[in-house]
Amino acid sequence: xxxxxxxxxxxxxxxxxxxxxxxxxxxxxxxxxxxxxxxxxxxxxxxxxxxxxxxxxxxxxxxxxxxxxxxxxxxxxxxxxxxxxxxxxxxxxxxxxxxxxxxxxxxxxxxxxxxxxxxxxxxxxxxxxxxxxxxxxxxxxxxxxxxxxxxxxxxxxxxxxxxxxxxxxxxxxxxxxxxxxxxxxxxxxxxxxxxxxxxxxxxxxxxxxxxxxxxxxxxxxxxxxxxxxxxxxxxxxxxxxxxxxxxxxxxxxxxxxxxxxxxxxxxxxxxxxxxxxxxxxxxxxxxxxxxxxxxxxxxxxxxxxxxxxxxxxxxxxxxxxxxxxxxxxxxxxxxxxx
Amino acid sequence: xxxxxxxxxxxxxxxxxxxxxxxxxxxxxxxxxxxxxxxxxxxxxxxxxxxxxxxxxxxxxxxxxxxxxxxxxxxxxxxxxxxxxxxxxxxxxxxxxxxxxxxxxxxxxxxxxxxxxxxxxxxxxxxxxxxxxxxxxxxxxxxxxxxxxxxxxxxxxxxxxxxxxxxxxxxxxxxxxxxxxxxxxxxxxxxxxxxxxxxxxxxxxxxxxxxxxxxxxxxxxxxxxxxxxxxxxxxxxxxxxxxxxxxx
Numbered sequence: 056x057x058x059x060x061x062x063x064x065x066x067x068x069x070x071x072x073x074x075x076x077x078x079x080x081x082x083x084x085x086x087x088x089x090x091x092x093x094x095x096x097x098x099x100x101x102x103x104x105x106x107x108x109x110x111x112x113x114x115x116x117x118x119x120x121x122x123x124x125x126x127x128x129x130x131x132x133x134x135x136x137x138x139x140x141x142x143x144x145x146x147x148x149x150x151x152x153x154x155x156x157x158x159x160x161x162x163x164x165x166x167x168x169x170x171x172x173x174x175x176x177x178x179x180x181x182x183x184x185x186x187x188x189x190x191x192x193x194x195x196x197x198x199x200x201x202x203x204x205x206x207x208x209x210x211x212x213x214x215x216x217x218x219x220x221x222x223x224x225x226x227x228x229x230x231x232x233x234x235x236x237x238x239x240x241x242x243x244x245x246x247x248x249x250x251x252x253x254x255x256x257x258x259x260x261x262x263x264x265x266x267x268x269x270x271x272x273x274x275x276x277x278x279x280x281x282x283x284x285x286x287x288x289x290x291x292x293x294x295x296x297x298x299x300x301x302x303x304x305x306x307x308x309x310x311x312x313x314x315x316x317x318x319x320x321x322x323x324x325x326x327x328x329x330x331x332x333x334x335x336x337x338x339x340x341x342x343x344x345x346x347x348x349x350x351x352x353x354x355x356x357x358x359x360x361x362x363x364x365x366x367x368x369x370x371x372x373x374x375x376x377x378x379x380x381x382x383x384x385x386x387x388x389x390x391x392x393x
Numbered sequence: 394x395x396x397x398x399x400x401x402x403x404x405x406x407x408x409x410x411x412x413x414x415x416x417x418x419x420x421x422x423x424x425x426x427x428x429x430x431x432x433x434x435x436x437x438x439x440x441x442x443x444x445x446x447x448x449x450x451x452x453x454x455x456x457x458x459x460x461x462x463x464x465x466x467x468x469x470x471x472x473x474x475x476x477x478x479x480x481x482x483x484x485x486x487x488x489x490x491x492x493x494x495x496x497x498x499x500x501x502x503x504x505x506x507x508x509x510x511x512x513x514x515x516x517x518x519x520x521x522x523x524x525x526x527x528x529x530x531x532x533x534x535x536x537x538x539x540x541x542x543x544x545x546x547x548x549x550x551x552x553x554x555x556x557x558x559x560x561x562x563x564x565x566x567x568x569x570x571x572x573x574x575x576x577x578x579x580x581x582x583x584x585x586x587x588x589x590x591x592x593x594x595x596x597x598x599x600x601x602x603x604x605x606x607x608x609x610x611x612x613x614x615x616x617x618x619x620x621x622x623x624x625x626x627x628x629x630x631x632x633x634x635x636x637x638x639x640x641x
Contacts (some may be wrong), residue, residue: 292446293483297497297549298472307496311487 102142106135169358176350176359183346184366187332190260190342194267194332195325201268202275209280212301223276230273235266236334242266243338263335271328278324282317283309316385322378326371333367343367395458397422397584398443398553403462404451405435405442405608412438414609415452420601422552423582427595427616430605431631436588437480439605440555443586444475456553473501476546477555480562482538484530490517490541491526494548501549509548516544520574536567543574554578556587592635596620604628 113128156163208216208223230238243262246254257265286309294304336345343363350359396419405413413435420426428436441447443454445461445468454462461471484493494516495509504512517523520540522533530538539559546554556575560568572594579585579598589595595602596616603613604625612625623629 289479289481289483290485293479293485295468296444296446296472296475296477297545298469298501299497300469303500307500308485312485315487 102135102138106132106139109135165356167357167361169356172350172354172356172358173362176347176354176362179346179350180343180359180362180366183341183343184363186260186335186340186342187329187344187367188370190264190267190332190335191325191329194264194271194328197264197268198271198275198328201272203279205272205276206279206283209276210283227273227276230270231277233270235270235331236337238270239263239266239334239338242269243335243340259335259338259340263332263338263340267328267331270331271324274324274327275321278317278320279313281320282313285316286312319378319382319385322374322381326374326378329371329374330367333363396420396455397424397457398586399455399458400439400443400452401455402452403439403442403449403454405438405447405449412608413442413449414607416608416610417452418603418610418613420553420584420586422584424600425579425583425585425587425598426601426603427599428586428588428603428605429590429592429595429631430611434605435608436605437557438608440477440557440586440588443553443555444472444477446477469501473549474552475555476549476551476553477557478539478542478546478559480558482530482535482542482562484538484542484545486530489527489529490522490533493530493541494545497545497549513544513548516547517541520544534567535563536570539563539567539571540574543571543578547578552584554583554585556585556589558588558590560589560591590635592620592632604631606631 109128109132113125113132116125116128156168205223205226208219209227211220242265243259246257246262249255254262254265283305290308290312291304294308295301299307332342333344336342336348339345343366344360347359347363351357398418398420400416400418403413403416404411416435416439418426428439430436438447442449442462445466449462452462453460456471456474460466484490485496488496491510491513494513495504495506498504498509498512499506513526514523517526520543522537522540522544525533525537525541530541533541539562543559559575560571563571568591572591575585575587575594576598587595587599599616601613602616602619604611604619604623604627606627612619612623612628619628620632623632
């Protein structure tokens with residue numbers, strides 16, 4: 056943190072300090088012929104030089120009595136110092152990352168990122184991943200109408216609907232509280248064992264879809280309910296006062312305004328659903344995770360599992376960015392309305 | 394001629410608070426009634442009860458001689474005849490001005506789109522906002538939004554129009570344009586009940602002025618009497634306060 060002080064004037068040598076430190080112990084640990092440290096250290100000077108120069112110029116200006124220029128230059132020096140500090144921090148992290156990956160004679164790279172294993176296991180793992188994709192696509196499509204149905208039950212007006220509402224609340228409480236892996240286990244193993252009429256004869260895949268729909272239906276129904284209730288009641292009053300019925304009001308006035316606000320949390324739940332498809336490996340479905348575990352135990356190497364992880368991350372990133380963009384858009388829109 | 398709107402001993406309570414106490418009033422067709430009174434005296438609640446946005450706990454409301462309060466009344470049918478304009482406009486923000494105005498005629502009355510839009514053009518031209526028909530409400534000023542809200546209510550061809558403090562949320566320089574439209578409607582013979590704090594306007598436009606206090610009608614009569622020479626002490630006190638406030 057000596058770096059930040061450069062702008063104020065007591066230490067005109069910011070960045071190289073902290074960045075240089077990791078270099079020495081690491082290189083002494085010894086990896087002959089493969090030392091990236093000197094090259095990484097090269098990243099520091101470009102931002103450190105202007106920091107020092109601005110600082111010196113600021114001092115000169117201060118001595119000559121030009122307070123205003125001195126202040127401006129000192130501010131610039133501070134900015135450059137912050138750049139240097141940030142860069143130094145990143146270099147430090149990168150150094151530790153390399154240290155971690157290469158420790159114990161490259162054991163981490165070997166066990167987690169072995170290119171050979173990654174390549175040879177790719178066909179099986181990708182075939183398994185198709186099972187995950189099928190699971191979450193089907194589950195996502197089925198969750199929407201199911202959750203909407205549950206949300207509507209919870210919002211039924213009038214005292215006659217009270218028992219139905221309680222039932223819907225009970226369902227949501229149950230499946231939000233139940234760990235997903237337990238629910239999948241109970242449904243996919245339990246139903247066939249119990250020999251239930253229709254449910255017992257469903258395939259493992261179908262039962263897993265059922266379990267995922269039940270679990271995420273509980274979450275998504277809450278998203279729907281919150282979205283519909285977030286539209287101010289005066290909108291409903293205006294619509295009803297024009298003679299539109301309850302259902303027409305919901306369809307033309309409330310829902311179109313609510314859907315915009317529902318999409319970001321809905322996509323968040325979908326990301327959760329996508330990840331949770333890996334849990335079906337616990338009931339014996341040959342999904343990507345299960346396939347990769349087979350590879351892992353055969354090869355005594357986890358690279359295939361890493362590959363599955365990468366696949367899951369890659370498939371959720373677009374959704375995550377979309378959520379960010381929609382959230383930002385909503386924030387802008389609310390700002391313009393206020 | 395029977396009254397277009399008749400309230401008989403109407404009562405309304407929120408929990409233990411009595412908001413309206415045996416309110417009885419009548420309004421003939423083509424007449425304008427102003428409800429005045431201090432904040433919280435029940436003006437808005439009274440209007441909301443008339444088009445059944447609130448249910449009433451006692452008494453009877455009749456429109457055109459037909460009982461419209463109590464269980465089993467077709468509220469959607471009633472509301473076609475009774476339009477209301479709110480203090481906070483309540484335009485639908487996800488629809489253009491044109492869609493705001495045509496939504497109810499199209500969905501409730503089943504008017505074809507072209508016909509509904511022709512009618513909307515007529516209404517919007519009349520309030521001088523036809524060129525804003527394709528804009529969204531948030532692009533309009535408060536006064537313009539409130540004028541659209543009036544057009545939206547008129548699009549259903551109501552027999553009775555309720556105006557709930559429609560200028561209270563407006564900047565002072567925008568009040569005139571909204572009141573101008575109400576004045577025109579009154580001249581055209583629209584039957585209206587308006588809750589208002591604009592005393593001068595109430596005097597100009599109404600046939601009857603009702604002073605409400607504590608949920609009941611304290612005094613009512615022609616504006617010349619109620620606003621200039623009230624009998625009740627409470628009315629006198631209220632008008633004195635209003636007058637003082639406007640002098641400041």
